[in-house]
Amino acid sequence: MIITSNLSKTYSGNTVLKIDDLNIPKGQSFGLVGNNGAGKTTYFSLLLDLIQPTTGHIKNNNVLVHESEDWKPFTSAFIDETFLIGYLTPEEYFYFIGELRGQNKADIDALLKQFESFFHGEILKQKKYLRDLSKGNQKKAGIVAALIGNPEVIILDEPFANLDPTTQIRLKQILKDLAEKQGVTVLVSSHDLMHVTDVCERIVVLEKGDIVKDLETNPATLKELEAHFASNMVTSQEEE
Amino acid sequence: MIKHFLNLEWKAFTRSASFQVNLALKILMIIGAFFMILYALGAGVFAYYGIEKFIDPEPLKIINKFLIFYFIGDLVFRYFLQNMPIVNIKPLLYLPLKKNQVVKFGINKTMISFFNIWHAFFFIPFSIVLLKEGHSFINVAGWHIAMLALFYCNNFINIFVNSKDTVFYSILGIIVTLGALLYFDIFDITQFTAPIFSAFYNQPYLSIIPIILAYILYSMAFKYFRKNFYLDAGLAKKVEIAETDNMTWLDRFGSVSTFLKNDIKLIKRNKRSKMTIFMSFLFIFYGLLFFTGSIEAYDGPFWRIFAGIFVSGGFLFSFGQFVPSWDSAYYPLLMSQNIRYKEYLESKWYLMVIATIFSTIIASFYLYFGWQAYAAVVVGAIYNVGVNSHMVLWGGAYIKTPIDLSSAKKAFGDKKSFNLKTLLLTIPKLLLPMLIYTAGHFIQGEVLGFVLVAVSGLAGFLFKNKVFTIIEKIYKSEKYKTLVAYKQTN
Numbered sequence: 001m002i003i004t005s006n007l008s009k010t011y012s013g014n015t016v017l018k019i020d021d022l023n024i025p026k027g028q029s030f031g032l033v034g035n036n037g038a039g040k041t042t043y044f045s046l047l048l049d050l051i052q053p054t055t056g057h058i059k060n061n062n063v064l065v066h067e068s069e070d071w072k073p074f075t076s077a078f079i080d081e082t083f084l085i086g087y088l089t090p091e092e093y094f095y096f097i098g099e100l101r102g103q104n105k106a107d108i109d110a111l112l113k114q115f116e117s118f119f120h121g122e123i124l125k126q127k128k129y130l131r132d133l134s135k136g137n138q139k140k141a142g143i144v145a146a147l148i149g150n151p152e153v154i155i156l157d158e159p160f161a162n163l164d165p166t167t168q169i170r171l172k173q174i175l176k177d178l179a180e181k182q183g184v185t186v187l188v189s190s191h192d193l194m195h196v197t198d199v200c201e202r203i204v205v206l207e208k209g210d211i212v213k214d215l216e217t218n219p220a221t222l223k224e225l226e227a228h229f230a231s232n233m234v235t236s237q238e239e240e
Numbered sequence: 241m242i243k244h245f246l247n248l249e250w251k252a253f254t255r256s257a258s259f260q261v262n263l264a265l266k267i268l269m270i271i272g273a274f275f276m277i278l279y280a281l282g283a284g285v286f287a288y289y290g291i292e293k294f295i296d297p298e299p300l301k302i303i304n305k306f307l308i309f310y311f312i313g314d315l316v317f318r319y320f321l322q323n324m325p326i327v328n329i330k331p332l333l334y335l336p337l338k339k340n341q342v343v344k345f346g347i348n349k350t351m352i353s354f355f356n357i358w359h360a361f362f363f364i365p366f367s368i369v370l371l372k373e374g375h376s377f378i379n380v381a382g383w384h385i386a387m388l389a390l391f392y393c394n395n396f397i398n399i400f401v402n403s404k405d406t407v408f409y410s411i412l413g414i415i416v417t418l419g420a421l422l423y424f425d426i427f428d429i430t431q432f433t434a435p436i437f438s439a440f441y442n443q444p445y446l447s448i449i450p451i452i453l454a455y456i457l458y459s460m461a462f463k464y465f466r467k468n469f470y471l472d473a474g475l476a477k478k479v480e481i482a483e484t485d486n487m488t489w490l491d492r493f494g495s496v497s498t499f500l501k502n503d504i505k506l507i508k509r510n511k512r513s514k515m516t517i518f519m520s521f522l523f524i525f526y527g528l529l530f531f532t533g534s535i536e537a538y539d540g541p542f543w544r545i546f547a548g549i550f551v552s553g554g555f556l557f558s559f560g561q562f563v564p565s566w567d568s569a570y571y572p573l574l575m576s577q578n579i580r581y582k583e584y585l586e587s588k589w590y591l592m593v594i595a596t597i598f599s600t601i602i603a604s605f606y607l608y609f610g611w612q613a614y615a616a617v618v619v620g621a622i623y624n625v626g627v628n629s630h631m632v633l634w635g636g637a638y639i640k641t642p643i644d645l646s647s648a649k650k651a652f653g654d655k656k657s658f659n660l661k662t663l664l665l666t667i668p669k670l671l672l673p674m675l676i677y678t679a680g681h682f683i684q685g686e687v688l689g690f691v692l693v694a695v696s697g698l699a700g701f702l703f704k705n706k707v708f709t710i711i712e713k714i715y716k717s718e719k720y721k722t723l724v725a726y727k728q729t730n
Contacts, residue, residue: 048576052720072578082727083573085502087509087645089482099498100577127482129509131646 001026001153001185002047006056009042009209017042017209019056024187024202026152029179031200031217032189033225035232038206040189041079044157047187048077060153073101077155078142086131090123090141093130094148101149108148115144118170136162143171147178154178155187160195168195175199193229197222207232245345277361284365288373300370300383304437305430311390312415318355318398333469343465347458350395359391382444383437389450396457400464495580499587506566507559507591510645513566516558520595523554524603527617531609541686544612545677545693548620549628549670551603555595556624557669560632561639563588564715568642568726575719581712585633589704592629596621612686619693620673626700628669630707637714640725673697 004022008015017039024030032040045051047058049065057064060071077083085093091112098108112124122137123144130138139162146154159175160168176199178184190196196203197217205213205228213228215221291299332342350356367384371377401411421427440447487504490497507513530547550557559566563585567574574584600621606613673693680689715722 048572050572050575050720050723069578072576075576077576079572082570083576085570085573087506088502089484092484092505096498096502097577100579129482132482 001028001061002187003059004056005059007043007046007053007058008055009039009046009051010054015054015209017046017206019043019211022204022211024185026185027179027183028202029175029186029200030188031196031203032187032206033191033193033196033203034189034206035191035229037208039209040206041157042209043206044077044079044155044187044189047155048075048079050079071153074152075155076101076146076149076151076153077157078139078146078159079155079157081138081142083142083145084130084138087129089129090126090133093141094145097145097148101151103149111148112144118144118167118174120167136164136167139163140167147174151184153185153187157189158191159188160190160192172199193222193225197225242345249349280358280361281365284362285369287362287366288369300375300441301434301438303366304441305434307387307437308430308433309415309419311394312411314355314359314391315394315398315401316412316415318394319401339466339469343462343469346465347396347399347461350399351392353395356391356395359387363387378444379441382447383441386437386440386447386450389447389454392454393450393457396454396461399461493590496583496586496590499584500590503566503587503591506645512643512645513559516555519558520554520599523550523558524599525551526554527551527603527606527613531606531613541681541689542674542678544616545620545623545674545689546670548616548618549624549673550620551606551617552596552600552621553624553628554599556592556629556632559595560588560592560629561636562641562643563633563636564722565636565639565641565643565726566645569645571723571726575723581715582708585708585711588633589629592632593625596624596629615686615690619690619697622694623673623697623700626697627673630700630704631669634707634711634714637711637718640718640722642726642728 002022002024004019006021007017007019009017016037032043034040042051046053047060047065049069049071053066057066059065060075063071065071085096088096094108094112095105098104103111112119116124119140123133123141126133130141133141139159143156143159146156156175159171163171172195175186175188179186179201186199188196188199201217203213203215203217203221203225204211205215205225213225215224287303288299291302296302363384367380370380418427418429422429440450485505487497487501490500490504493500507517527547527550530543564571564574600617603617604614606617673696676692676696677689680686680692
């Protein structure tokens with residue numbers, strides 16, 4: 001579904017991302033982990049054509065992302081609060097996104113009904129604009145908006161951060177279902193190793209822009225990841 | 241400690257997005273600022289001799305008469321433009337700094353702001369001229385110091401007023417009423433205030449009063465802030481109660497309605513855009529300067545078109561030039577959605593057209609000044625809709641200053657929104673129709689002039705799709721740069 005070849009992004013001589021070859025098949029739940037500055041958000045921004053690659057390209061369902069816009073109808077994302085329209089109520093925001101993605105009001109209402117428990121009564125009919133919601137509730141609204149219009153690829157940057165434990169558990173279930181039952185390709189990044197191992201079939205570890213590990217999730221993965229990041233700590237201490 | 245604060249301020253200033261322009265533009269901006277100062281200096285000198293020659297042999301008397309309006313005007317101006325000191329204070333709250341220090345710094349900061357200093361460019365030359373013309377030093381000094389102190393009073397008053405809209409609107413109400421009463425000779429407030437201002441001149445020692453007043457207001461402002469120095473009090477964000485409106489009546493616009501609904505919500509629910517509406521409303525009255533013949537320099541016939549374009553196009557200019565900056569806060573969202581640029585542009589275009597038509601209807605009172613006056617407005621409106629609506633959208637595509645929707649303070653006069661680029665782009669939009677009119681005016685007469693402008697406006701419609709395609713291309717080619725620029729919120 002998503003093929004990355006020879007991709008790199010360089011800012012004034014400083015390479016922040018370099019992925020020679022990465023192939024994410026359709027329906028895979030794909031996790032990206034790494035410390036700050038590892039290049040997770042850069043990769044997602046490249047996937048959404050928000051920044052230009054220095055070299056190489058990404059093909060999303062055979063569409064060259066930085067050349068054509070045809071990937072947009074089947075791809076959706078929530079990266080950060082710049083994906084929210086602050087002066088709209090959550091409902092208005094969902095309808096707006098819905099209209100852009102060819103969904104009518106009834107479609108959206110039906111979708112929102114499924115997420116009632118996810119919203120926990122704090123999003124809908126609150127007489128509040130998105131800009132006045134708490135960070136966690138904003139995130140919930142953004143994530144659900146990314147599910148509108150039956151996208152085939154969903155990209156979520158740090159979806160678990162700022163969420164309360166109950167919502168984290170629900171979100172994990174939602175993401176798993178999307179990949180397993182509906183064949184949606186789900187890409188998430190996270191700092192939380194446990195969450196990623198719970199959700200993703202495959203986990204890629206980025207370090208300073210390079211892929212250092214590409215793991216298929218199994219019961220030992222979490223241990224392996226923890227060992228990796230802990231050893232990282234030791235080596236960086238030695239370097240100092 | 242002060243050293244750290246000043247350091248922070250300096251960095252905030254030099255690293256702001258508006259300074260990240262290229263060198264050529266920077267130089268042009270400096271030249272522009274230089275001329276502004278020169279004009280102000282000139283105005284200070286001219287005020288004396290001009291008034292002496294044309295109005296009254298005693299300029300100081302006239303100045304004193306109208307000072308009250310100058311001061312109230314200053315307060316209004318500050319309300320809209322001057323940022324409050326609390327803005328950057330949040331990150332300092334939990335640091336081991338004495339709250340008093342932080343508050344004091346915040347307030348002191350306002351004292352060296354441009355809003356206090358720019359008056360000096362008028363008052364210093366004016367005072368020097370007074371001295372030169374034989375007024376005694378002591379008296380002029382007393383008057384000058386009193387004026388200075390009064391501006392600082394305004395500065396501190398603004399700190400209170402700023403957080404209270406009702407206070408502000410009542411002040412605005414008072415000034416309008418007083419002005420009207422004066423104009424219609426019903427009640428002349430200046431009779432009461434002029435002697436006060438004169439007193440500072442006649443008894444220079446009285447200038448101690450405004451100094452004391454300024455000090456009292458300073459301590460009040462200090463106490464006010466100190467008391468409200470909590471996240472849930474003075475530093476709290478106001479939470480509005482959201483209203484939902486499906487605006488189904490807009491569905492008749494078809495696919496454009498998605499964006500149109502959003503744009504109307506944008507305008508209704510954000511301070512900055514409301515400010516734009518308010519300004520566009522003021523623009524409707526801009527023509528009064530021209531059609532009442534109150535300013536001699538504006539009596540030339542081609543100025544009518546200039547006025548006509550501004551009267552009907554206030555919204556068009558102030559809104560249109562910031563497309564797509566209005567959507568800067570969520571531009572990444574728009575760029576990753578399947579946006580139909582044409583519908584996006586069309587929506588903004590409809591808004592501008594509707595506003596232009598409204599302005600033209602409201603402006604029908606210009607008929608009072610003769611059919612030519614209103615004809616200029618109507619013709620200006622046609623030109624605005626036909627040509628300028630495309631021009632501003634086109635120009636806006638190059639402007640990459642993010643807009644903070646929640647702040648009304650920067651709607652105009654701010655270096656970010658009123659930069660040289662926008663200024664340069666405005667000139668052809670105005671000069672061209674003026675030239676066209678002048679040509680017609682001198683070949684045959686005013687009728688031909690009006691007809692020519694109207695025809696060129698109508699001709700502009702033909703290019704709408706072409707221009708939209710060009711703008712769409714710009715949006716696409718400038719996409720990455722725009723995204724980066726919008727990230728800088730400060």
